Amino acid sequence: MAGNGVLILGLDPGSRVTGFGLVREISGAASLVEAGTIRCSQEQEADRLGHIFSELAKIIARHQPDEAAVEDVFTAKNARSALKLGQARGSALAACALAGLAVSGYAPTHVKKNIVGQGRAEKEQVAFMVAQILGVRKPDWAKDASDALAVAVCHLNERRFKRLTGSP
Amino acid sequence: MAGNGVLILGLDPGSRVTGFGLVREISGAASLVEAGTIRCSQEQEADRLGHIFSELAKIIARHQPDEAAVEDVFTAKNARSALKLGQARGSALAACALAGLAVSGYAPTHVKKNIVGQGRAEKEQVAFMVAQILGVRKPDWAKDASDALAVAVCHLNERRFKRLTGSP
Numbered sequence: 001m002a003g004n005g006v007l008i009l010g011l012d013p014g015s016r017v018t019g020f021g022l023v024r025e026i027s028g029a030a031s032l033v034e035a036g037t038i039r040c041s042q043e044q045e046a047d048r049l050g051h052i053f054s055e056l057a058k059i060i061a062r063h064q065p066d067e068a069a070v071e072d073v074f075t076a077k078n079a080r081s082a083l084k085l086g087q088a089r090g091s092a093l094a095a096c097a098l099a100g101l102a103v104s105g106y107a108p109t110h111v112k113k114n115i116v117g118q119g120r121a122e123k124e125q126v127a128f129m130v131a132q133i134l135g136v137r138k139p140d141w142a143k144d145a146s147d148a149l150a151v152a153v154c155h156l157n158e159r160r161f162k163r164l165t166g167s168p
Numbered sequence: 169m170a171g172n173g174v175l176i177l178g179l180d181p182g183s184r185v186t187g188f189g190l191v192r193e194i195s196g197a198a199s200l201v202e203a204g205t206i207r208c209s210q211e212q213e214a215d216r217l218g219h220i221f222s223e224l225a226k227i228i229a230r231h232q233p234d235e236a237a238v239e240d241v242f243t244a245k246n247a248r249s250a251l252k253l254g255q256a257r258g259s260a261l262a263a264c265a266l267a268g269l270a271v272s273g274y275a276p277t278h279v280k281k282n283i284v285g286q287g288r289a290e291k292e293q294v295a296f297m298v299a300q301i302l303g304v305r306k307p308d309w310a311k312d313a314s315d316a317l318a319v320a321v322c323h324l325n326e327r328r329f330k331r332l333t334g335s336p
Contacts, residue, residue, distance in 0.1 A: 045273070046236075049258050050265025053221075068214075079243055081249040090217050091262040094257065097218025105213070116213020 007033065009065035009101065010152025011056075012144050013018045013088040016040055018052050019144025022063050023134065023152040026156070030156055032134045033063065035145040049091040056095040069155035071147070073104040078152040104155055126150050174327070175201065177233035177269065178320025179224075180312050181256040184208055186197040186220050187312025188233050190216070191302065198324055200302045202229065203313040217259040224263040236264045239325035240273040272323055282322040294318050 005026030014018035017040070022033035038055040040048035041078040070093070076082035096103050109119035113128045127146045133153055139146065161167075173194030180187035185208070190201035206223040208216035238261070244250035264271050277287035283297050295314045299307040301321055307314065329335075 044271070046261040046265040046269075046271040049262040053262040053266060065318075073251055074248065076247040076251065079247065082250035083241055083244065083254040083257070084246040086251040087258030087261065089251070090255030090258025090260075092258075093214040094217040094221040094259040094262060097212075097214040098221060101214075103212070103214040 005058055006067070006124070006156070007063060007065045008152040008155050009060065009063070009068040009096075010148040010150065010155065011068060011070045011096075012147040012151065013052065013070065013085070013092040014144060015048065015084040015088045017142070017144045018088060018092060019142065019146070019148035020056070020059060020144055021141075021149030021152050022065060023149060023156060025156050025160075030133055032136055032149070032155060034059075035141040035149055037045075037142050037144050045087070049087055052088055052091040053095045056092055057099065060095065060099045060101065065101060065125065067102045067155065067159075068101045069151045070103055070105055071111060071151050072107050074107070105157070106151055106154055106158075111151050111154045114157050115150055119150075174235070174324070175231060175233045176320040176323050177228065177231070177236040177264075178212070178316040178317065178318065178323065179236060179238045179260055179264075180315040181220065181238065181253070181260040182312060183216065183252040183256045185310070185312045186260060187310065187314070187316035188224070188227060189309075189313055189317030189320050190227075191317060191324060193324045193328075197327065198301055198321060200304055200317070202227075203309040203317050205310050205312050213255070217255055220256055220259040221263045224260055225267065228263065228267045228269065233269060235323065235327075236269045236271045237319045238271055238273055239279060239319050240275050242275070260284060272326070274319055274322055274326075279319050279322045281309060282325050283318055291315075 018038040021035040113119040187204040189203040281287040
């Protein structure tokens with residue numbers, strides 16, 4: 001881990017599209033490793049959840065990240081959509097846990113404040129800053145992948161801060 | 169499958185306790201194979217979801233059920249509890265899908281009507297009827313396991329009905 005720095009898998013699970021982003025930090029500098037989406041077009045709900053699990057397991061096996069990070073969710077339009085979102089999250093988090101990955105959760109306002117400096121920043125501002133931090137001039141990743149990268153970058157910042165301040 | 173009839177795995181996923189019940193039907197008669205619960209005491213949320221997945225995968229590997237059935241959920245106290253319930257369901261359904269099990273979902277009123285003949289039956293009535301149908305005099309299974317057996321028995325009844333009426 002030391003020579004290659006630390007590799008973080010950021011996740012933005014959704015019932016139709018799950019974004020993922022892998023960010024490596026070496027000597028305090030963050031760089032993009034891969035970003036993309038897992039899209040679910042299966043007819044059966046259980047098959048969509050199985051697809052999220054198996055695709056994520058492949059990504060984890062390919063890159064061997066050290067830790068994972070995901071946005072915590074507190075609200076939803078209604079119970080139905082909370083349930084659907086929860087199912088996608090459940091499948092994704094199970095895949096992380098079975099691969100032995102520790103998963104840190106961050107509130108959406110926390111991610112925004114961490115990256116833009118303001119908890120009520122617009123999504124576009126967050127996406128812009130994430131691309132800047134990763135040194136990517138013309139990001140071509142999907143919105144969900146960008147959200148996943150944001151939480152990965154947030155986690156790296158939190159880790160560094162905790163290490164510097166010696167907090168647990 | 170013909171000689172041994174058909175084996176159904178019923179599930180009642182929950183963030184703390186997931187009930188499961190395996191019911192075999194041979195020549196129209198249903199019998200209990202196993203019923204129990206998967207309990208999650210892990211501190212981390214992702215680890216609890218990973219535990220549901222791996223325990224369920226073991227149960228499926230041990231019994232090799234032909235199909236699975238689960239109660240559909242439409243309501244919850246609030247978005248937070250819907251999300252937690254959804255996560256447990258997501259992990260459980262992903263485990264079924266990865267094992268190649270087709271999962272049928274039934275509304276809670278549907279299960280009650282199917283087993284007791286009345287969509288607004290009390291939980292205790294359902295539990296009593298499930299034990300009767302399975303020929304178990306003194307059921308010693310947990311509430312969540314009983315709910316899982318109920319949806320498995322409901323699915324067997326629906327299957328039989330569909331076969332008899334030739335519906336898809």
